[in-house]
Amino acid sequence: MTETTPSDSRPSPLVVLSGVNKHFGALHVLQDINLEIVQGEVVVLIGPSGSGKSTLCRTINRLETVDSGTITLDGHPLPAEGKELAKLRAEVGMVFQSFNLFAHKTVLENVVLGQVKVRKIPRTQAEETARALLERVGVAAQADKLPAQLSGGQQQRVAIARALAMNPKVMLFDEPTSALDPEMINEVLEVMRSLAAEGMTMVVVTHEMGFARSAANRVLFMADGRIVEENTPEAFFTAPRSDRAKDFLSKILHH
Amino acid sequence: MGILFEHGNFTLFRDGFLRTLELSAVSAVLALLLGILLAAFRVSPVPALRVFGTVWVNIFRNTPLTLLFIAVNFGLPQLDVHLSPFVFAAIALSAYTGSFVCEVLRSGINTVSLGQAEAARSLGMTFGQTLTLVVLPQAARSVLSPLSSVFIALPRNSAIAGAFSVPELYNVQQTLSDRGYAIFAIFFWVALAYLVISAAVGLLFRVIENRVNRLAVAR
Ligand SMILES: Nc1ncnc2c1ncn2[C@@H]1O[C@H](COP(=O)(O)OP(=O)(O)O)[C@@H](O)[C@H]1O
Numbered sequence: 308m309t310e311t312t313p314s315d316s317r318p319s320p321l322v323v324l325s326g327v328n329k330h331f332g333a334l335h336v337l338q339d340i341n342l343e344i345v346q347g348e349v350v351v352l353i354g355p356s357g358s359g360k361s362t363l364c365r366t367i368n369r370l371e372t373v374d375s376g377t378i379t380l381d382g383h384p385l386p387a388e389g390k391e392l393a394k395l396r397a398e399v400g401m402v403f404q405s406f407n408l409f410a411h412k413t414v415l416e417n418v419v420l421g422q423v424k425v426r427k428i429p430r431t432q433a434e435e436t437a438r439a440l441l442e443r444v445g446v447a448a449q450a451d452k453l454p455a456q457l458s459g460g461q462q463q464r465v466a467i468a469r470a471l472a473m474n475p476k477v478m479l480f481d482e483p484t485s486a487l488d489p490e491m492i493n494e495v496l497e498v499m500r501s502l503a504a505e506g507m508t509m510v511v512v513t514h515e516m517g518f519a520r521s522a523a524n525r526v527l528f529m530a531d532g533r534i535v536e537e538n539t540p541e542a543f544f545t546a547p548r549s550d551r552a553k554d555f556l557s558k559i560l561h562h
Numbered sequence: 563m564g565i566l567f568e569h570g571n572f573t574l575f576r577d578g579f580l581r582t583l584e585l586s587a588v589s590a591v592l593a594l595l596l597g598i599l600l601a602a603f604r605v606s607p608v609p610a611l612r613v614f615g616t617v618w619v620n621i622f623r624n625t626p627l628t629l630l631f632i633a634v635n636f637g638l639p640q641l642d643v644h645l646s647p648f649v650f651a652a653i654a655l656s657a658y659t660g661s662f663v664c665e666v667l668r669s670g671i672n673t674v675s676l677g678q679a680e681a682a683r684s685l686g687m688t689f690g691q692t693l694t695l696v697v698l699p700q701a702a703r704s705v706l707s708p709l710s711s712v713f714i715a716l717p718r719n720s721a722i723a724g725a726f727s728v729p730e731l732y733n734v735q736q737t738l739s740d741r742g743y744a745i746f747a748i749f750f751w752v753a754l755a756y757l758v759i760s761a762a763v764g765l766l767f768r769v770i771e772n773r774v775n776r777l778a779v780a781r
């Protein structure tokens with residue numbers, strides 16, 4: 308921090324995975340993953356189903372443990388299960404394919420709960436933050452409804468607000484638009500684009516090429532538990548290098 | 563039928579009734595707390611706790627309650643634990659009932675999708691917060707009806723305490739029998755008393771269920 312050499316002008320990495328391996332029984336889901344994500348970077352993870360994208364995403368907030376290798380967040384290695392890990396998880400926002408809003412809580416409460424219980428923020432202040440965030444993702448009018456009363460697109464935007472309420476350093480999105488009807492995909496991607504534009508560090512598992520092209524700094528292509536290819540979105544989509552990527556892209560393009 | 567109003571029998575009966583209420587209430591509270599703790603053990607990420615929960619439930623759920631009373635009343639004094647018959651009875655009843663509460667809660671927990679717990683953990687909630695703030699409240703609806711069966715059975719099960727020197731309702735029946743009253747009249751009143759308690763517990767759960775259901779559809 309004190310010495311500044313020319314090579315330090317690059318922002319320091321926020322998330323670092325080195326030599327990460329994971330098995331599910333005999334299945335080697337993550338094979339020697341090395342990955343550095345710098346502050347403000349938007350990384351899109353793409354690849355065939357079962358290639359390990361979700362698992363990779365989930366190791367970053369330790370919803371999945373790893374067998375070997377290290378993961379650090381802002382310089383700190385992920386601690387083992389317990390209070391320390393809980394604290395660290397609050398720094399990593401996660402948005403799920405199936406939204407996973409707390410079904411028994413109103414929209415507002417969904418966004419308030421973590422602030423009050425985890426961050427110990429006073430309730431009135433937490434509600435203020437929650438309302439501002441709901442406004443920002445365009446669902447302020449639904450604040451007092453239960454999640455089940457909202458459309459999928461609205462629920463996912465609430466889920467993003469809920470994660471943002473913790474003021475996270477990184478946001479993980481695991482196929483955030485895959486469970487949505489087509490007409491709702493854009494309203495969610497729009498929110499994600501604005502987040503990216505504001506400098507949020509993001510890891511996004513998605514097959515939405517439009518989003519990748521407009522918002523991502525980097526595309527990682529995964530197959531069989533490995534990062535097979537890594538490039539700018541433009542280069543990846545126009546000129547994939549590996550056969551696996553070419554094959555995969557031709558399939559999703561002709562879909 | 564008038565036996566209740568002869569020779570101070572009413573006081574005896576009333577005290578027995580209150581004793582049964584007291585024993586049931588104390589055991590219910592302990593069983594509920596124990597059941598929640600055991601259920602938390604059974605779904606916890608720590609293998610040793612899961613094993614403990616499983617072993618406990620399998621022992622206490624599958625042992626006849628009378629045997630548990632014998633074990634507590636004769637086993638604990640051997641370990642130099644000397645408590646009143648009432649406390650022994652409460653221990654046996656809540657250890658037994660708690661294992662049923664645990665299983666009801668655990669099956670309720672399993673009705674809540676895993677994604678709910680994952681979302682809670684991702685926000686940085688601890689295991690305890692995830693369970694009490696997110697999972698258990700959602701399990702509550704599916705849990706209330708089987709839980710009411712467990713707690714309706716508790717006052718009836720508490721009758722065994724009467725054979726272990728607790729002067730509760732069933733014990734009153736023995737005393738009255740010894741005094742030579744007609745067995746039918748005695749059983750009529752004792753049975754009626756148990757019926758009243760069970761009905762009250764059932765009603766209480768109905769009220770709670772309605773409240774929870776109303777909350778869930780409201781808004
Ligand atoms: N909890 C689990 N237990 C066993 N196998 C799993 C588990 N989660 C994922 N898998 C397997 O790991 C592989 C990678 O899964 P995943 O990371 O979800 O892939 P993707 O998100 O790329 O579709 C798949 O073959 C999947 O079946």
Ligand SMILES: [Mg+2]
Nearest residue numbers: 360361362482
């Ligand atoms: Mg996936």
